[in-house]
Amino acid sequence: MELDQWKDIWKEGGELPPDDAQKLQSLLAKKSNSPVSKMKRNLKVELWFVIITYGAIILFYFLAFKGRMSAVSWFMLFIGLLFIFYFQRKNKLLTEMECLSCEVKSNLQKQTITLEKYIRIYLIGGTLLAPVSLLFFGWLFYITAWRKVNDTIFYPGEHNPIWKVILVWVILTTIVTVLFYVINKWYVRKLYGKHVEKLKEVLSEMENEE
Amino acid sequence: MYSSQKDFLTQLDAHKGMIHKVCQVYCWNPGDREDLFQEIIIQLWKAWPGFRGESKFSTWLYRIALNTAISGLRKQKKYLVYMEPEKLPAGLNDESENEEKEERLKQFYDALRQLSELERAIIMLYLDEKSYDEMEDILGINQNSLRVKMNRAKEKLRKITKQA
Numbered sequence: 209m210e211l212d213q214w215k216d217i218w219k220e221g222g223e224l225p226p227d228d229a230q231k232l233q234s235l236l237a238k239k240s241n242s243p244v245s246k247m248k249r250n251l252k253v254e255l256w257f258v259i260i261t262y263g264a265i266i267l268f269y270f271l272a273f274k275g276r277m278s279a280v281s282w283f284m285l286f287i288g289l290l291f292i293f294y295f296q297r298k299n300k301l302l303t304e305m306e307c308l309s310c311e312v313k314s315n316l317q318k319q320t321i322t323l324e325k326y327i328r329i330y331l332i333g334g335t336l337l338a339p340v341s342l343l344f345f346g347w348l349f350y351i352t353a354w355r356k357v358n359d360t361i362f363y364p365g366e367h368n369p370i371w372k373v374i375l376v377w378v379i380l381t382t383i384v385t386v387l388f389y390v391i392n393k394w395y396v397r398k399l400y401g402k403h404v405e406k407l408k409e410v411l412s413e414m415e416n417e418e
Numbered sequence: 419m420y421s422s423q424k425d426f427l428t429q430l431d432a433h434k435g436m437i438h439k440v441c442q443v444y445c446w447n448p449g450d451r452e453d454l455f456q457e458i459i460i461q462l463w464k465a466w467p468g469f470r471g472e473s474k475f476s477t478w479l480y481r482i483a484l485n486t487a488i489s490g491l492r493k494q495k496k497y498l499v500y501m502e503p504e505k506l507p508a509g510l511n512d513e514s515e516n517e518e519k520e521e522r523l524k525q526f527y528d529a530l531r532q533l534s535e536l537e538r539a540i541i542m543l544y545l546d547e548k549s550y551d552e553m554e555d556i557l558g559i560n561q562n563s564l565r566v567k568m569n570r571a572k573e574k575l576r577k578i579t580k581q582a
Contacts, residue, residue: 218545308485311558
């Protein structure tokens with residue numbers, strides 16, 4: 209059967225009985241399950257998780273140990289503020305990510321570019337947190353318990369010249385950074401990899417001028 | 419005029435056949451079709467305040483429906499499921515003479531699903547007798563390229579339906 213002959217059958221396929229108006233109306237109040245909406249909801253959950261856990265830790269270290277460990281609170285506060293900037297940036301990208309009433313091609317272009325930016329931020333943020341935390345807690349341990357540790361390879365002392373200590377920390381930080389980068393890369397790919405590939409595939413077909 | 423829920427529901431009721439077709443063409447099983455139908459309605463409603471009537475309602479609807487179906491990636495099991503008789507559109511399942519038509523339509527949807535996502539969209543717009551201007555407006559692909567893609571999709575579909 210030729211394609212033109214399908215037109216009649218196709219048209220009849222669209223003839224439907226009138227839907228229950230209430231059924232359609234009830235759909236309007238439902239939550240969207242699109243990938244972007246889900247990402248927005250996950251971001252909110254992440255934000256609340258950070259606010260609650262960081263808030264509790266900050267409060268604890270300000271009040272406990274007669275305030276001697278308040279450096280932890282200040283550090284967490286600093287990281288928390290960076291997180292807010294990070295969330296704000298991610299939220300902005302998610303808001304910009306789709307324009308469903310735009311032409312299909314331009315929406316796909318927009319989504320692909322924005323999603324790649326989003327993934328980059330996710331990857332950089334997740335990777336940097338590990339070495340920064342490692343260095344901070346290494347420093348904190350040094351200033352609070354240095355007498356007990358000054359003979360280890362991690363801190364300067366009689367047998368540990370400063371260049372050796374720096375080298376150890378550089379190696380350690382590099383290992384941790386690379387490890388976190390690999391883990392984050394795997395996780396981000398698991399979350400969004402297939403979606404990006406799919407978008408790119410459709411987009412490439414659209415952009416192929418022939 | 420276009421701001422009230424009543425107007426929206428009236429327009430929606432008149433065009434819901436198009437949404438059902440998009441769901442048929444882009445989803446393999448009834449569960450996914452229902453989810454996609456719901457998602458398209460939600461997205462249409464979210465976008466409704468921005469609809470100024472500058473383009474036809476059907477053009478606007480097609481953009482949102484196709485964007486939702488194509489970019490709203492969902493994992494799907496690619497198996498074919500026979501439509502349950504009660505879920506078939508009215509007018510197709512109440513007379514025995516239409517049984518052949520039902521079967522043909524089902525076969526056609528199955529064949530369409532073997533095309534790429536873009537080809538499915540192009541064929542669907544063609545079957546709905548959209549002009550190349552409208553197709554360009556919906557898909558954002560220039561008309562020369564659309565013509566080439568259309569011929570290729572038709573040819574591919576012809577081969578698939580012949581094999582079936």
